[in-house]
Amino acid sequence: MTQLDPAFVPDPTVVVSGVSVFFGPKVALAEMSCSFGPGVTGLLGPNGAGKTTLMRAITGLLSVSTGQVWVAGGDPRRVRSVQGHIGLVPEDEAVPGGLTPRDLVRYRAALHSVTDREAPDRWLAVVGLLDVADRAMDGFSKGMRQRAKVAAALVSNPTVLILDEPLNGADPVQRANLIRLFRQLGDQGRTVLVSSHVLYEVERLAERVVVLVRGRLAAAGDRRAIRDAMADRPRRVLVRADPPRVLAAALVGHEAVGGLEVDGDRLTVATRRAGDLALALPGLARTAGVRLWEVRPLDESLEALFRELVR
Amino acid sequence: MPRGLVGLVGANGAGKTTLFRLLLGLARPTEGTVEVCGHPVVSDPIGARGRLGYMPEHDCLPLDQSAADVVATLGELSGLPARAARQRASEVLDLVGLDEARFRPVGGFSTGMRQRVKLAQSLVADPELALLDEPTAGLDPTGREEMLVLVARLASFGISVLLATHLLDDVARVCDHVLMLDAGRLVVAGPTETLLHQTGKFTVEVNAGVGRLTRALTERGLTVVAGEAAMDGEAGAIDVVVGPDAEPVLDTIRDVLADLGLPLHRLSSRAASLDEAFSGGGEL
Amino acid sequence: MTEVRAARGAVYDRGYRPYDGARGGRRAAVLALYKASIRRAIGLRRTWRQKVLPFGLLAVVSIPAAVNVGIGYATRNSPLEGFSFFTYREYVGVSSSLLLFVAVCAPDVICPDRRQRVLPLIFARPLTGSDYVLAKLGAIGTIVFAFSFLPQVLLFVGQTLVSKDGSLEYVKDNADVLWKVPVAVLALAAYYAALSLAVSSLTARRVVAGAAVFGVTIISSIVAAILHEADAVGGRGPLFNVLGLPLLVRDLIFEGHLHEESDLAGVAGAGALAVAVYFAVLALSVGVLLWRYRWAEP
Numbered sequence: 001m002t003q004l005d006p007a008f009v010p011d012p013t014v015v016v017s018g019v020s021v022f023f024g025p026k027v028a029l030a031e032m033s034c035s036f037g038p039g040v041t042g043l044l045g046p047n048g049a050g051k052t053t054l055m056r057a058i059t060g061l062l063s064v065s066t067g068q069v070w071v072a073g074g075d076p077r078r079v080r081s082v083q084g085h086i087g088l089v090p091e092d093e094a095v096p097g098g099l100t101p102r103d104l105v106r107y108r109a110a111l112h113s114v115t116d117r118e119a120p121d122r123w124l125a126v127v128g129l130l131d132v133a134d135r136a137m138d139g140f141s142k143g144m145r146q147r148a149k150v151a152a153a154l155v156s157n158p159t160v161l162i163l164d165e166p167l168n169g170a171d172p173v174q175r176a177n178l179i180r181l182f183r184q185l186g187d188q189g190r191t192v193l194v195s196s197h198v199l200y201e202v203e204r205l206a207e208r209v210v211v212l213v214r215g216r217l218a219a220a221g222d223r224r225a226i227r228d229a230m231a232d233r234p235r236r237v238l239v240r241a242d243p244p245r246v247l248a249a250a251l252v253g254h255e256a257v258g259g260l261e262v263d264g265d266r267l268t269v270a271t272r273r274a275g276d277l278a279l280a281l282p283g284l285a286r287t288a289g290v291r292l293w294e295v296r297p298l299d300e301s302l303e304a305l306f307r308e309l310v311r
Numbered sequence: 312m313p314r315g316l317v318g319l320v321g322a323n324g325a326g327k328t329t330l331f332r333l334l335l336g337l338a339r340p341t342e343g344t345v346e347v348c349g350h351p352v353v354s355d356p357i358g359a360r361g362r363l364g365y366m367p368e369h370d371c372l373p374l375d376q377s378a379a380d381v382v383a384t385l386g387e388l389s390g391l392p393a394r395a396a397r398q399r400a401s402e403v404l405d406l407v408g409l410d411e412a413r414f415r416p417v418g419g420f421s422t423g424m425r426q427r428v429k430l431a432q433s434l435v436a437d438p439e440l441a442l443l444d445e446p447t448a449g450l451d452p453t454g455r456e457e458m459l460v461l462v463a464r465l466a467s468f469g470i471s472v473l474l475a476t477h478l479l480d481d482v483a484r485v486c487d488h489v490l491m492l493d494a495g496r497l498v499v500a501g502p503t504e505t506l507l508h509q510t511g512k513f514t515v516e517v518n519a520g521v522g523r524l525t526r527a528l529t530e531r532g533l534t535v536v537a538g539e540a541a542m543d544g545e546a547g548a549i550d551v552v553v554g555p556d557a558e559p560v561l562d563t564i565r566d567v568l569a570d571l572g573l574p575l576h577r578l579s580s581r582a583a584s585l586d587e588a589f590s591g592g593g594e595l
Numbered sequence: 596m597t598e599v600r601a602a603r604g605a606v607y608d609r610g611y612r613p614y615d616g617a618r619g620g621r622r623a624a625v626l627a628l629y630k631a632s633i634r635r636a637i638g639l640r641r642t643w644r645q646k647v648l649p650f651g652l653l654a655v656v657s658i659p660a661a662v663n664v665g666i667g668y669a670t671r672n673s674p675l676e677g678f679s680f681f682t683y684r685e686y687v688g689v690s691s692s693l694l695l696f697v698a699v700c701a702p703d704v705i706c707p708d709r710r711q712r713v714l715p716l717i718f719a720r721p722l723t724g725s726d727y728v729l730a731k732l733g734a735i736g737t738i739v740f741a742f743s744f745l746p747q748v749l750l751f752v753g754q755t756l757v758s759k760d761g762s763l764e765y766v767k768d769n770a771d772v773l774w775k776v777p778v779a780v781l782a783l784a785a786y787y788a789a790l791s792l793a794v795s796s797l798t799a800r801r802v803v804a805g806a807a808v809f810g811v812t813i814i815s816s817i818v819a820a821i822l823h824e825a826d827a828v829g830g831r832g833p834l835f836n837v838l839g840l841p842l843l844v845r846d847l848i849f850e851g852h853l854h855e856e857s858d859l860a861g862v863a864g865a866g867a868l869a870v871a872v873y874f875a876v877l878a879l880s881v882g883v884l885l886w887r888y889r890w891a892e893p
Contacts, residue, residue: 044452045451046451046452046453047421047422047423047451047454141323141324143323143477144323168448168449169323169448169477170323170477171320171321171322171323171325171477172320172322172477172479172586173322174322174323175477176586197450197451197452197455198455198478198480199452200480201480275518275574278517278518278574278575278576279572279573279574281575282565282566282568282569282573282575283569283572285565285569286565286566286569291558291561291562291565292561292564292565292578293561293578294578294579294580295575295576295577295578295579296577296578296579297576297577302452303452303456306452306453307452307453307456310452310453335718335719337718337890337891357620357621357721357722357723358620358721360719360720360721361618361620361721363719364719365715365716365719367712367715367716369712370711370712371711371712371713371715371716372711372713372716373707373708373711373713374711375641375707376640376641380640384627384631385716385717385720387623387624387627387630387631388624388627388628388631388717388720388722389618389624389720389721390618390619390620390623390624390627390720390721391614391616391617391618391619391623392616392617392619392623393627395614395616395617399614402611402612405610406610406611432716436614436618436720437613437614464610464611468611468613469613
């Protein structure tokens with residue numbers, strides 16, 4: 001059985017193949033091929049990398065110059081019924097004056113012929129806007145406007161949900177709630193695509209990430225696996241031990257260790273064979289009679305990964 | 312509020328903007344007094360403002376002037392003589408990392424560049440206290456990193472910072488002290504470290520054999536709370552209850568790992584994140 | 596002899612130097628805002644496009660004066676039939692050009708601060724709302740004054756040089772001009788500045804403000820004309836013409852009474868009334884400005 005390239009998932013709902021998008025001379029996307037399936041996927045990349053373009057191509061809001069987009073059975077640009085399966089929450093834009101959340105959600109419900117009359121209120125409650133559902137949105141904060149748009153996108157019960165910086169402007173409590181909501185939606189089997197710059201939140205939100213840099217796919221998959229795939233740089237692991245230099249001496253003797261920095265009780269170990277180091281560490285510590293207080297890989301976070309990819 | 316880097320968090324509408332306006336003398340308190348750097352604000356707001364720098368959250372730069380011109384003019388408005396203002400403008404623009412772009416009109420700048428200009432103008436008059444409102448908003452991860460590094464450096468220049476943000480991670484990384492507002496009241500005030508209190512557990516993450524690890528530790532009498540995958544042969548993380556006396560438990564964990572030959576990926580004390588402290592109502 | 600051991604090396608610049616120099620207070624800030632606003636209105640430090648209107652206007656108001664004097668000089672020995680120098684009075688308030696100027700420049704110094712939300716940055720500095728108003732009034736007032744005054748200087752100097760009775764005689768005979776012109780021009784400048792700034796402060800959009808300035812003046816002149824035609828309000832209709840008030844004041848300054856050709860001639864107490872309405876409009880304008888920026892008052 002051949003391994004599937006991590007850019008693709010085995011049971012995709014969204015497939016992007018060979019897609020390029022040009023805006024005049026500017027290449028917004030260059031031959032992107034990837035797919036998305038149920039669960040939450042994080043879409044990352046510097047400003048201008050093409051994330052918004054990709055999202056709009058998937059929702060059919062713009063046409064691609066080359067290649068194909070396939071969503072839940074069809075081309076979102078040509079097949080109308082596909083649109084009903086997609087919910088989009090774009091980045092913060094102005095709302096027409098006087099519009100209330102209830103108006104917006106009902107409008108979307110009508111647009112997609114949603115028959116359940118309870119649906120608008122239910123989704124407004126889920127995002128926590130039920131008690132201000134009839135207030136004009138131009139008085140809302142950014143975070144509240146975003147939540148209204150999330151409710152509007154969800155009312156048609158879409159299988160594919162695309163969110164562009166949905167946490168923008170939300171305060172910590174709202175952020176936690178929304179993250180929980182998106183995870184639930186992913187667990188329900190929906191395909192949720194979230195783009196965000198706040199990487200430590202994406203870590204909590206998505207198991208799978210897709211990274212775009214300059215219109216191209218730079219990396220895809222589970223973040224630890226991506227890190228493993230970047231074999232050319234040594235990993236760094238922080239070890240806090242007591243007594244530190246005894247362990248340092250023992251580690252230097254091990255062939256998996258490439259370099260070592262000592263700062264008080266903290267050892268920063270550089271290695272190109274992180275797996276071997278992990279195996280060796282407990283035994284080495286015990287033999288040397290050293291207590292381990294902390295072991296922490298330093299470049300595993302999405303932040304560290306991102307830094308490497310974008311360099 | 313102590314000197315140094317202080318984070319200000321709170322729900323939307325909890326009073327952060329009002330606090331800033333009070334400090335700037337743009338709002339009067341119904342009760343009580345406000346003092347900034349030893350300067351009473353209510354009786355002499357103009358004098359107090361001389362010690363402050365302010366970086367608003369919203370777009371606030373004149374778009375048709377060059378960055379250098381904008382910062383220099385704002386420096387003059389702070390009372391600096393024209394030549395000194397130009398000099399200072401140049402220095403702070405160097406500090407925030409804006410090179411030749413500073414001679415181009417602000418209208419053509421990206422979000423990251425604009426945020427930097429906003430930060431620069433807040434520093435041009437060498438304030439004692441800089442009020443920064445969401446300085447990382449709209450920045451991509453690289454930009455956010457750079458901005459946080461800049462903000463962290465301010466303390467080493469002798470500038471105190473009040474950083475209002477929704478991103479608790481920014482606060483945890485940069486601020487020594489946290490103020491939390493809720494509906495106009497101060498509900499938490501304390502050093503960041505104290506808020507990240509220990510939970511009395513340690514997280515152990517292995518690349519394989521988490522099931523065997525759990526069993527072995529339980530056999531040794533330790534309480535284990537399962538993390539993710541709990542199948543034999545799988546990678547996963549578990550939390551081990553450690554209690555007040557951590558040493559023997561840590562040694563046991565180490566020995567079990569060595570005996571079973573399991574690869575140790577991570578071992579760390581399970582500290583509450585600021586999020587948990589925040590939603591927990593912030594017990595200190 | 597003490598031995599001085601010099602350090603072998605030191606690091607001087609850690610990337611930030613504190614500022615220990617002079618710091619002006621409110622006064623310095625107001626002055627800086629005043630100068631910055633003037634620069635903006637005249638188009639200094641901006642693209643050449645921004646300079647077209649102000650300097651074009653200066654040309655428009657100055658060239659006729661220069662030409663007038665030039666012709667007078669060229670024909671001083673053989674005077675032209677029907678030629679006369681412009682009178683100073685005539686030349687104060689070349690209304691339409693100045694109106695165009697303030698309708699474009701006043702919004703330009705007031706509206707962008709509001710539209711681009713720069714005001715919070717300005718008022719985070721040692722500056723109150725009234726300081727802001729003062730600086731802006733000063734800036735526009737100064738420019739209008741300068742632009743109206745320059746042609747007057749041209750006229751005066753020109754006529755002094757051309758005068759048949761000799762320059763000194765001319766100056767002695769026309770000494771009153773030396774105070775009348777500045778006062779009249781000041782009255783005009785203050786009025787136009789205050790009015791246009793007040794109207795501009797009501798909106799954040801320059802185009803709307805400019806149109807509003809025109810609108811106020813045009814509508815008021817129409818109202819005045821209607822009232823004058825209908826001979827209502829005891830013939831005081833022309834007082835409603837907002838644009839014309841400074842000109843009436845000018846006449847009072849130059850001649851001590853309203854001009855014969857003025858529509859108000861013969862109306863009892865019209866002179867005093869004109870002055871009163873002038874000051875009322877001025878006060879109202881300044882009031883509107885202070886009101887608009889009151890939130891920045893400590």
